[in-house]
Amino acid sequence: MDLHRYAFSSMGCPCEIQLETDFESGASAAAAKAQAEVARLDEKYSHYRSGNWLACLCASAGSGRAVELDEEATNLVDFAAALHAQSAGRFDITAGALTKLWDLQSGRVPAQAQIDEALARTGWHRVEWRRPYLTLPIAGMHIDFGGVVKEYAADRAAEICRQNGVAHGVVDLGGDLAVIGAHADGSAWLAGIKAPRSPEKVYASIELDRGGLATSGDYERVMIVDGKRYSHIVDPLRGRPVESFASVSVLADSCLVAGAASTLAMLLGVERGAEYLRELDLPWLALDADGRARGNIESAT
Amino acid sequence: MRPSAPLAALLSAAAALLPAAHANAADSDEANTRASYRFSEYDEDALHGTVVGDPRRYRVLSQQLAVDTKLDGGAWGLKLDATHEVMSGSSPWFVAPDAQQHPVQVLSGATIRDHRSALSVALTQGPGTSANTTYTASYSKERDYRATAIGVERSQPLDAATTLGYGGSFSHDLIEPTDAALYNRITHATKNTASTFASLAWVLDRDSVLQAGVQVNLGHGYLTDPYKLFSYGADIVAERRPDRRVEAAGLVRYRRSYAQIDAALHLDYRYAQDSWGLTSHTIEASWYQGLGHGWRLIPTLRWYSQSAARFYAPFLAAPAGQRYYSSDYRLGTFGAFSTSINIRKAIGRWEFSLGAERYHSAKGLALDSGAAVPALVDSTRVWAGLDFGID
Amino acid sequence: MRPDLLLRLVCALACGASLAACATTPVQPWERAHLARWDMRWDPDSVQTAMKQHAYFSKEGSNGTIGAAGGGCGCN
Numbered sequence: 121m122d123l124h125r126y127a128f129s130s131m132g133c134p135c136e137i138q139l140e141t142d143f144e145s146g147a148s149a150a151a152a153k154a155q156a157e158v159a160r161l162d163e164k165y166s167h168y169r170s171g172n173w174l175a176c177l178c179a180s181a182g183s184g185r186a187v188e189l190d191e192e193a194t195n196l197v198d199f200a201a202a203l204h205a206q207s208a209g210r211f212d213i214t215a216g217a218l219t220k221l222w223d224l225q226s227g228r229v230p231a232q233a234q235i236d237e238a239l240a241r242t243g244w245h246r247v248e249w250r251r252p253y254l255t256l257p258i259a260g261m262h263i264d265f266g267g268v269v270k271e272y273a274a275d276r277a278a279e280i281c282r283q284n285g286v287a288h289g290v291v292d293l294g295g296d297l298a299v300i301g302a303h304a305d306g307s308a309w310l311a312g313i314k315a316p317r318s319p320e321k322v323y324a325s326i327e328l329d330r331g332g333l334a335t336s337g338d339y340e341r342v343m344i345v346d347g348k349r350y351s352h353i354v355d356p357l358r359g360r361p362v363e364s365f366a367s368v369s370v371l372a373d374s375c376l377v378a379g380a381a382s383t384l385a386m387l388l389g390v391e392r393g394a395e396y397l398r399e400l401d402l403p404w405l406a407l408d409a410d411g412r413a414r415g416n417i418e419s420a421t
Numbered sequence: 422m423r424p425s426a427p428l429a430a431l432l433s434a435a436a437a438l439l440p441a442a443h444a445n446a447a448d449s450d451e452a453n454t455r456a457s458y459r460f461s462e463y464d465e466d467a468l469h470g471t472v473v474g475d476p477r478r479y480r481v482l483s484q485q486l487a488v489d490t491k492l493d494g495g496a497w498g499l500k501l502d503a504t505h506e507v508m509s510g511s512s513p514w515f516v517a518p519d520a521q522q523h524p525v526q527v528l529s530g531a532t533i534r535d536h537r538s539a540l541s542v543a544l545t546q547g548p549g550t551s552a553n554t555t556y557t558a559s560y561s562k563e564r565d566y567r568a569t570a571i572g573v574e575r576s577q578p579l580d581a582a583t584t585l586g587y588g589g590s591f592s593h594d595l596i597e598p599t600d601a602a603l604y605n606r607i608t609h610a611t612k613n614t615a616s617t618f619a620s621l622a623w624v625l626d627r628d629s630v631l632q633a634g635v636q637v638n639l640g641h642g643y644l645t646d647p648y649k650l651f652s653y654g655a656d657i658v659a660e661r662r663p664d665r666r667v668e669a670a671g672l673v674r675y676r677r678s679y680a681q682i683d684a685a686l687h688l689d690y691r692y693a694q695d696s697w698g699l700t701s702h703t704i705e706a707s708w709y710q711g712l713g714h715g716w717r718l719i720p721t722l723r724w725y726s727q728s729a730a731r732f733y734a735p736f737l738a739a740p741a742g743q744r745y746y747s748s749d750y751r752l753g754t755f756g757a758f759s760t761s762i763n764i765r766k767a768i769g770r771w772e773f774s775l776g777a778e779r780y781h782s783a784k785g786l787a788l789d790s791g792a793a794v795p796a797l798v799d800s801t802r803v804w805a806g807l808d809f810g811i812d
Numbered sequence: 813m814r815p816d817l818l819l820r821l822v823c824a825l826a827c828g829a830s831l832a833a834c835a836t837t838p839v840q841p842w843e844r845a846h847l848a849r850w851d852m853r854w855d856p857d858s859v860q861t862a863m864k865q866h867a868y869f870s871k872e873g874s875n876g877t878i879g880a881a882g883g884g885c886g887c888n
Contacts, residue, residue, distance in 0.1 A: 433848065459860065483863065502862070638875055670875065678846040680846045685852055695874070751873045752873050
């Protein structure tokens with residue numbers, strides 16, 4: 121068995137698929153299909169493209185028209201609605217207006233008036249969802265699948281590799297991992313979690329032989345203005361980026377569930393988030409802004 | 422390992438998106454194939470009071486093997502059920518008046534020793550989905566009785582919270598009593614039964630569900646018990662029952678989850694009335710309690726009450742041309758109360774189960790009052806079972 | 813008498829249906845974790861129920877549960 125690595129760029133981050141197979145042809149065929157699936161999801165659900173399906177959906181906002189979603193989108197919206205309910209409204213895919221406002225590239229902190237205006241165009245509770253028909257009542261409402269689609273893509277890519285005969289490997293989409301299967305010799309994959317304030321250093325190594333690992337953090341995409349950190353995760357109730365953990369990693373049977381848990385923990389803030397993670401009873405590891413580590417994972421560092 | 426409540430919520434939300442991941446659940450209930458074995462022993466208490474004949478009553482040892490599997494990647498479900506029972510003991514034969522015109526139960530002295538084998542098959546289209554159809558067929562055979570039945574039932578959702586169920590079945594039974602010539606019994610008779618039902622089930626909230634249904638059964642043919650006699654005036658004759666029986670029943674079932682304490686409540690009520698004048702009520706309550714580490718304790722209480730069939734009488738000292746008459750206690754007025762307990766332990770793919778039930782029947786437990794019913798039965802049933810999930 | 817009873821039962825069922833329909837906010841698919849538990853099934857141990865119902869059928873005058881009736885037997 122040889123290890124084959126396929127690196128590419130998608131979902132706005134560096135991605136890599138590692139496969140262990142006997143023949144390189146099998147690995148490259150599977151990797152190509154997995155990559156195509158990730159690209160398809162990126163194309164369909166990306167917040168940053170214009171002219172894709174999502175842009176058309178957002179264009180219907182305020183027109184009173186109900187848009188019929190396909191089965192995959194319907195299930196994603198149902199999942200997002202579930203997370204909305206479980207996080208008391210903090211997980212909100214209609215927060216696209218706010219995400220666009222807090223444009224981290226600009227280095228500017230938006231004015232309160234702009235935040236209020238964007239808040240008026242946010243709110244899952246305002247949306248009419250009678251599956252599979254979605255009606256966005258306010259013009260300028262934006263749907264942002266950012267919190268779920270990357271993790272879903274990792275699981276889909278792993279499943280496609282399995283369906284194409286690969287039994288050992290791991291999919292890494294910018295730090296969100298989905299395991300295809302443990303190493304051929306039975307040993308687990310080792311994932312290194314980057315230290316939030318010094319990304320070139322690894323602060324914990326986590327073993328995983330199945331399922332998925334997702335990490336939410338404020339270090340990949342962050343803006344620092346006047347010494348204050350503004351993360352890319354915006355609280356849709358207040359309109360401002362959350363002040364929360366520096367990094368949360370969760371292990372689950374799928375990257376999707378792991379990602380939902382880590383995102384929810386980030387959105388709930390340090391105290392409520394830690395309480396949620398303890399109640400959830402999945403393996404987790406978190407670092408708060410002062411560098412204090414918490415969690416129940418025995419990390420191999 | 423059962424997931425925590427918030428995790429279960431995430432998992433069920435993710436299930437539609439990642440069906441493969443959902444199938445990785447370690448719970449043996451999710452296994453593709455499940456095999457079950459049950460053994461039970463049923464013993465009736467000896468009769469007290471005035472009795473003629475061997476007072477020791479019925480004993481049944483029964484074994485059941487069932488296999489439940491998915492075919493064609495989950496598009497079809499198949500259930501096979503095989504039962505074998507060995508019955509022995511004496512049984513009520515007729516009731517005779519004593520010198521004070523009090524009823525005295527006469528039991529059949531002969532110790533019956535019979536065995537019954539039965540096989541049933543159920544094929545379901547779309548198991549695990551809310552719209553599915555099940556086709557059933559079964560065959561049961563004893564020395565003197567053969568029954569063949571077929572049925573179909575359908576379940577379909579009316580909206581997100583309501584499910585409609587309906588179906589019908591038909592059974593053709595052949596009775597060939599033993600020792601027919603010796604006891605002047607009929608040699609050969611048939612009976613047909615058709616039944617149909619409809620039910621509605623509602624999800625009331627995230628912790629409770631309610632189901633209500635009606636059923637109608639029509640029986641036509643030889644409905645009498647060929648072994649039972651009746652004291653008719655000064656003669657002892659074979660009992661006679663009508664050759665038609667229509668029964669209508671209504672059933673309400675309630676299930677309430679107390680997941681925070683790993684428990685659930687089951688409440689069932691059934692009301693039935695038939696054309697023989699028999700009315701019955703059944704209330705059954707069970708409490709499912711998880712004790713951690715795969716242990717479950719399930720106590721159950723059941724109360725049953727029936728009023729007599731119009732033609733029931735222990736005996737007729739001065740008959741006035743009645744066409745139908747039976748002293749079979751099962752057609753009399755009586756009530757029964759039973760308590761049972763079931764202990765289960767799950768280990769990996771296996772689940773072990775042990776249970777016991779104590780059944781007591783008496784006239785005083787019935788809602789109505791009526792003629793004497795001697796020989797009401799008290800019984801004990803114990804069982805042991807094994808379930809195994811194969812993938 | 814019997815048709816009257818049947819009519820009464822059907823009316824009760826229909827009333828129950830309309831009552832439940834106007835009951836509460838619907839339960840979403842992701843809120844059904846509790847309802848999916850083993851102890852919340854209508855019949856968690858159907859093999860055991862079959863044995864139990866057969867025992868009651870053989871010593872009581874009435875028929876048992878709702879649902880497609882299985883075959884008969886000589887015990888009643």
